[in-house]
Amino acid sequence: MIEFQNVSKVYSNGTKALKNVNLHVDDGEFVFIVGSSGAGKSTFLKLITCEERPSQGEIVVGDQKLSQVKRGEVPYLRRMMGMVFQDFRLIQKMTVYENVAFAMHVVGASSREIRRRVPYILGLVNLQGKADCHPRELSGGEQQRVGLARALINSPRLIIADEPTGNIDPALSFEIVDLFSEINKRGTTILMVTHEHSLVKHFGHRVVEIHNGSVVADSCNWEARHE
Amino acid sequence: MNNIRYLFREGVRNIWSNRTMSLASIGVLVSCLLLTGAAVLFSMNISAAMATVEGTNSVRVYMDKGLPVLSSLKVGEQIKKLDNIKSCQFISKDDALQKVMGMIGQKDSTLLKDMTGKDNPLPDAFQVSFQDLSKYKNTVAQIKQIQGVSSVNDYSDVAAKLTNLDHLVTTVGFWIILLLSLVSLFIISNTIRVTMFSHRLEINIMKSVGATNWFVRVPFIVEGVFIGLLSGLLSSMILCLLYDKLTGTLTSITLFSPLDIGPLQWRITLLFLVAGALFGAIGGVISIGKYLKKEGGEIVEW
Numbered sequence: 001m002i003e004f005q006n007v008s009k010v011y012s013n014g015t016k017a018l019k020n021v022n023l024h025v026d027d028g029e030f031v032f033i034v035g036s037s038g039a040g041k042s043t044f045l046k047l048i049t050c051e052e053r054p055s056q057g058e059i060v061v062g063d064q065k066l067s068q069v070k071r072g073e074v075p076y077l078r079r080m081m082g083m084v085f086q087d088f089r090l091i092q093k094m095t096v097y098e099n100v101a102f103a104m105h106v107v108g109a110s111s112r113e114i115r116r117r118v119p120y121i122l123g124l125v126n127l128q129g130k131a132d133c134h135p136r137e138l139s140g141g142e143q144q145r146v147g148l149a150r151a152l153i154n155s156p157r158l159i160i161a162d163e164p165t166g167n168i169d170p171a172l173s174f175e176i177v178d179l180f181s182e183i184n185k186r187g188t189t190i191l192m193v194t195h196e197h198s199l200v201k202h203f204g205h206r207v208v209e210i211h212n213g214s215v216v217a218d219s220c221n222w223e224a225r226h227e
Numbered sequence: 228m229n230n231i232r233y234l235f236r237e238g239v240r241n242i243w244s245n246r247t248m249s250l251a252s253i254g255v256l257v258s259c260l261l262l263t264g265a266a267v268l269f270s271m272n273i274s275a276a277m278a279t280v281e282g283t284n285s286v287r288v289y290m291d292k293g294l295p296v297l298s299s300l301k302v303g304e305q306i307k308k309l310d311n312i313k314s315c316q317f318i319s320k321d322d323a324l325q326k327v328m329g330m331i332g333q334k335d336s337t338l339l340k341d342m343t344g345k346d347n348p349l350p351d352a353f354q355v356s357f358q359d360l361s362k363y364k365n366t367v368a369q370i371k372q373i374q375g376v377s378s379v380n381d382y383s384d385v386a387a388k389l390t391n392l393d394h395l396v397t398t399v400g401f402w403i404i405l406l407l408s409l410v411s412l413f414i415i416s417n418t419i420r421v422t423m424f425s426h427r428l429e430i431n432i433m434k435s436v437g438a439t440n441w442f443v444r445v446p447f448i449v450e451g452v453f454i455g456l457l458s459g460l461l462s463s464m465i466l467c468l469l470y471d472k473l474t475g476t477l478t479s480i481t482l483f484s485p486l487d488i489g490p491l492q493w494r495i496t497l498l499f500l501v502a503g504a505l506f507g508a509i510g511g512v513i514s515i516g517k518y519l520k521k522e523g524g525e526i527v528e529w
Contacts, residue, residue, distance in 0.1 A: 049435075072439075072440075075434075075437040075438055075439045075440075076437060077437075078434075078435065078436065078437035079436070079437035081437075082436075083435045083436070089428060089431065089432055089435075091428060091429055091432070102429075102432065103432070103436040105230070105233050106433050106436050106437065106438040106442060107436065107437055107438075108230050150432075150436070154436065154437070
């Protein structure tokens with residue numbers, strides 16, 4: 001699903017954000033990305049979503065080499081990804097239903113399709129009864145579930161989540177990651193950046209640790225390093 | 228089709244959610260269109276007046292007041308004998324009064340009814356046309372020397388003055404309109420930029436779920452076009468009303484007969500709508516283009 005081949009990124013101010021990263025994520029995998037602030041996690045995500053281009057190396061997402069993706073093709077590449085943010089990024093004046101439907105409008109879905117799919121996805125994230133609520137009427141966990149519903153609505157092959165549990169009650173974090181795991185079981189690849197070691201340990205998915213722009217640990221040896 | 232309806236609704240919603248700036252944009256654009264329209268109408272009136280003056284290729288020669296009709300006719304014979312005279316038509320003071328009464332309309336002409344016959348204050352006159360316009364000044368000078376001639380209504384001066392005025396209005400109008408157009412574009416694009424900043428989160432989400440730049444642009448262009456259309460409609464209505472009022476007053480206090488705006492009204496409205504929409508669209512394209520290029524191109528802001 002994702003392939004990083006000798007990828008480096010140097011910003012115009014000289015900051016070396018990623019150094020010679022090699023990484024392979026299979027279709028249907030669940031991968032936690034961990035690392036301290038400034039380690040290069042955000043750059044890693046920006047490169048996958050084409051917000052930034054690598055200074056060196058090649059990235060493949062799905063079947064597409066990102067070096068061959070032109071600027072005008074980036075929106076179409078992003079349609080196979082769903083993005084979940086730490087700050088939820090919900091539009092406050094819109095209801096839960098409208099927030100989710102908004103993502104379908106953007107890709108030109110028909111009204112009938114929107115009416116059919118939004119309730120189904122809201123059911124998937126256990127928000128059936130909250131369709132008419134506004135974000136401010138929901139708890140942090142519920143707001144993040146709306147964010148997840150929005151990410152899922154266009155049936156992406158890959159979900160990228162940047163600390164999705166960072167702004168919610170720790171007790172609810174497990175519930176949210178559980179939901180991600182459920183979605184993963186249906187075949188969607190999940191890439192989740194997190195700082196919460198307890199979550200990483202609990203779910204036992206693959207873990208990639210980035211430190212100073214390099215991948216310093218991958219999967220099994222991660223726990224051993226932190227024991 | 229779904230998208231068009233959605234984007235259209237979003238554009239209209241933008242105007243309402245940012246109504247103070249939208250009103251400011253409409254105000255400036257209306258002023259700009261009004262000034263443009265006023266300058267064009269003024270120019271059209273001058274052109275029409277000049278066409279009338281030049282088209283007649285003639286002067287009006289007024290006799291001394293109280294000069295008997297017979298003497299006036301003798302003066303006419305003298306004029307006809309001059310070189311360069313094509314025609315010389317006598318206009319009695321009674322005919323002149325009737326013409327004036329006809330021009331100012333029935334309502335006001337009752338005032339002049341007591342001025343007929345001996346009380347008619349107008350002099351007898353001749354309408355004289357020339358064969359060669361290059362000898363215009365010389366011929367006018369010769370006519371002025373004839374005894375009994377009080378004055379010659381010299382249209383060459385009027386035409387020259389009208390031309391000068393037209394040039395002045397065109398030049399000053401051009402710069403004012405250019406300046407106001409730039410101000411309008413600046414204000415419209417800033418209005419839309421304000422809307423854009425207040426919609427940053429939405430744009431951000433749009434970009435994250437794969438919206439094309441055109442999808443992001445359209446509501447802001449729709450906003451600009453709507454501001455332009457509203458301004459166009461408003462300014463054409465104001466211009467037509469003001470012109471009507473002003474020319475009505477002018478006609479009643481002078482003998483000036485301005486162009487009738489009736490047949491022009493729809494053309495003015497259509498032109499203003501197109502100009503307004505164009506201004507709005509350009510304003511929208513400028514602001515969103517800058518934003519997408521510099522700040523929000525492919526930004527997801529992880």
